[in-house]
Amino acid sequence: MNILSLILILCASLFFTGIVIRTKSILSGRKGPGIFQPLKDIWRLFRKGAVYSQTSSYIFQIAPSIYFASVLIAIFLIPVGNHPGIISFRGDFIFFAYVLALGKFFMIISAMDTGSSFSGMGASREALYSLLAEPAFFILMGSFALLTGYSSFYEIFSALHFGSSISYAVGFLAAIVLVIIALIENSRMPIDDPKTHLELTMIHEVMILDNSGFDLGLILYATNLKFAMYGALIANFFLTPGYEWYYSIPIFIGVQFVFAITVGIIESFMARFRMNHNPQYIFMLTSISILIFLGVLLILGKIA
Amino acid sequence: MNVISAIIIITIFSTLLLTMVNEGWKGNVALITVLVNGVISSSLAVPALQGVFFDQVLYGGNVIGQIPIRVDALSGWFILVMNFTVVTGVLYGRQYMKHYENQSANLTLHFASYMINHVAMIGIYCIQNSFAFLCVWELMAISAFLLIIFEHHKIETLKAGINYLIQSHICIMFLTFGFIWVNSFTGSFDFNAITAYTSSVSPAVSFTLFLCFFIAFAIKAGFVPFHTWLPYAHPVAPAHVSGMMSGVIIKLGIYGILRVLLLIKGDFMTMGYFILVISVITGVYGVMLAIIQHNLKKLLAYHSIENIGIIGIGIGLGCVGLGLNNPFLAFAGFAGAMLHTLNHSLFKSLLFYVAGTVYQATHTLDIEKLGGLIKKMPQTSTLFLVGALAICGLPPFNGFISEFLIYSGLFKGISTGSFFSTSFLVPSVFGLAIIGGMAMLCFTKAFGIVFLGKERHLLPTLIREAEFQKLFPKYLIGAMIIIIGLLPQVFVKLVTMPVSLFLNEYNLSDQPIEFSRILQWVSMAAVLFILLCLVMLLIKKVVTKSAEIDVAPTWACGYALPSPRQQFTANSFVRPFRKLILPLLMMNKKEGEIKGVFPGVMHSETHPYDKLEATLIDLPLMHLRGFIGRFKFLQNGNPQFYILYGVVFIFFIIALPLFVNAIVYVIELIKEIGK
Incomplete structure (x- = not known):
């Protein structure tokens, strides 16, 4: 049954961006496209031909596939409730973070491969933001390692149960951190506006300006997968052990749904930050993680 | 004839032979000598790694007395790590030096120094008599100096060389001081006297002694704030020497610290915290400065400082583990540190060799002037990419394995430790994570600007792929990088013996087994990842088989004639980051004023400088110079x-x-x- 999480995440990824877009269109009073429109777009891209830049080399051609594979393998590591991921070992979240970083490394250099100044700009920002977000994730996982005494996704999540009021606060903060990390990793509001039409203010979109056809489809679908993956991580906070699958699957779906709507709401009501305010905002995540860490110390009574 | 005299006789003989053969053969003589010495020393090191230690006593005359030659597992590990890089170094250097064939005498000196340096390093790893140790250490320092100043007609080379020489001797001064200290209380030059002495004094005294040795070895290894010689010496040396220095010579410092930790009996907690703090600072500071460098070799040199920091975090973690009586932590820390020593020596030498090839092809190391090399030197570029991915600690390459071990140890320490210990370990996790992120920023910059895009500058020469002999040693290293990345469990078994020296009070049976089980999973995940990549590429190939593929200029927002000069530069790439850490940096900016309504040609220059160097080295030096200047009249x-x-x-x-x-x-x- 270890494949359960993979199946669930893949299913969630099919709906995720659709729900986000649907929420946005309802909130802005538009009719908006159907829930499956993003998937249809991707499907259309898969069947299209491609245009490659004269400047680009083989890096540009292999990068999207490697990026996609990195997201997939990261999903393999995610547990759902009682079921560990396909791969699960002590310290798997280190592998998780680093394999995602590998995908990002390739996307960054593929952006630079085109020789476009716009792509380079996006690449530079992406590299900076991911470097700032990285410590937050590790400190978050460190706090949970401290709380539970384990160091793998599966063990941490199955040992995690909330008792005191502080632990609820910690869980809430952790969910916030993960939501924001997901937004940063997927280059959504308020860090980056995926719908902007000005190259100078783009981050992720400008990196993939030159990608087309199958490659672009892969990159777009990887974004969906990443959303569903972070949604699954958040869902795991609420899947305490002992639940049977007929409880955990609805909870999982519910959390994904709420997450998608939250993203939609954030994107409808928030404006994008000025570019030079982004680092502060992202670095704030690390301080929240440190708060979580202190909270955990409080729970364990290591500081009084 | 025993092993030691064999090595000495071979080296003397080949040094003499070197003077007699013609230029084309000098490299080969060095290669054969290094190979033979490598095989001989490995023949001691391999059994040592399996637990059969070599122990022999030489008589060194009235003054020195007995010279114990001991090759234990720690020495064995370092000897093997060193031999690999020294051999690939001479394999590459032999080709690299073909450009200088007209300088016959210089070449002789260079290759002789190379062989002697190798032998001196073997000596450092084996000799356990402080007097003899200082002699070989000096021999190593001076031969390395000669290697650095190969291009001694350039003033900056000489300056960097002398800077190195002086700092090496400060290091030797501290070493001498430490050894004399021990000797004056015990009357013995044997390393074991350190153990005897420190078990009889209070922990505070042994910590002070440790500090003395630590500073000495930290200068060699390049821990901040003793790192200032490194970024000068690496860029001016020939590429294979930079590779060897970064891969091997600075590791002597790491060996020294580990050896001293083995010998000194004291409070491991304090030492561990001390090393952790220094190492995190070293790592973060090193990579921070690496990002803003625009000289490829200087960038790599700063990365060596960063990696020394990572190794140091491992060592510190190991000590904390010993102090906390937690064998898991100690194993993870020391094993991570030792594996990272190997890993760093591999990818850093690879990167330096590639930088050398780039330099010989383009005659410049200025990143801003390069670009688009991947189309002209595809193999060289791919090798650089492998090195870059490995140095960023990304799976499935070797850098990830050692960082993974250190991370696991840190998380384990966090989950079991007290408030006090976690307050050291969490900043270390923070440091390690941010080092990883910054390394990624740095190497996407280096790879992206140097190898991708279009040429940013009209280069004078025709650029071609390097010939096979030059590529061969790099492929050798690249293969090792991937093997370690895919089969980490084997290499963890190899370091079990040296690590167990530190943990001899514990029964080391569970930790290695547990780690090799975890690493088996890591290796599986890595293999799975590669397979997935291949599957994705295959799917792409199948799906897009009938699709129409077009080639067109890069999209430039409708602008039809983009010139290569419009590409993103390295400087702009790191600008947001530089702005962020501006208070910690020292940017010397020279900018002309804009004059008139139609301003003419403008020049703007920025030179990043090391703020720590300015305050800790330059400022005291200036005052010292001012003070000593008052006595100039004596020197008439x-x-x-x-x-x-x-x-x-x-x-x-x-x-x-x-x-x-x-x-x-x-x-x-x-x-x-x-x-």
């Missing part, structure tokens, strides 16, 4: 004066006891009056 070049100084000195020496006697007499007199 007149022989009469020098004879006078001599006479004054002799007079002073004779008069001193008399003077002291007089004072003692006066004091006694006063005492008597006081009665």
